[in-house]
Amino acid sequence: MKVAILQSNYLPWAGVFELINSVDKFVFYDNVQFTKQDWRTRNIIKTDNENLWLSVPIQRQKLKTNIIDIQICNEVNWKKKHYKSFYQYYSKSKHFNQYRHLLDFYLLDWEYLYKLNRYTIEKIARTLDIDTEFYYSEDFKLRGNPTEKIIQVVNKLGGDTYISGKAGKNYIEESLFTDIKLEYMEYKTKNNFTILDNIFKNGINIF
Secondary structure, X not given: OEEEEEOOOOOOEHHHHHHHHOOOEEEEOOXXXXXXXXXXXXXXXXXXXXXXXXXXXXXXXXXXXXXXXXXXXXOOOHHHHHHHXXXXXXXXXXXXXXXXHHHHHHHOOOOEHHHHHHHHHHHHHHHOOOOOEEEEHHHOOOOOOHHHHHHHHHHHOOOXXXXXXXXXXXXXXXXXXXXXXXXXXXXXXXXXXXXXXXXXXXXXXXX
């Protein structure tokens, strides 16, 4: 039983969905500190001349605020702006009309960033025919350092293998993985744009 854990991101690149697809159970880990200017609030689309960042504006928050407590600043009409950008640069793409429903979340109201990110990731995953089970870190009682918490989650879910992104090498204490196998993801995707770039251009057969 393979498990992966990751913070929720805004319309992430295809590599995130490779990771989700590689495991049986995936955990959104959002009751950890929010980091500014990160993938939590933004991602990239490809334009005619240069890359364009799409960023979700957020309310001012105190230092060390957890991702799960980050509120979106809806005083700015970011949803209209983002949708228009997708339409402008992808409406002529081969698969845009077939999968434009993946942009319907812009028609909904969002107060918290993590709810927006989880909703879109789960919807896109199902569209890609990924049947991985989703879980949420706030539903677990965890103690200890980051590696100890990872091991606790894997144990609670009955896993025997933990799949980490390559960035995990920077903080994971590998010596603590005595009863659980630790593997690092080898991504096939070379495109670093949002997953929607791949879907609109190439359809859902992208892995």
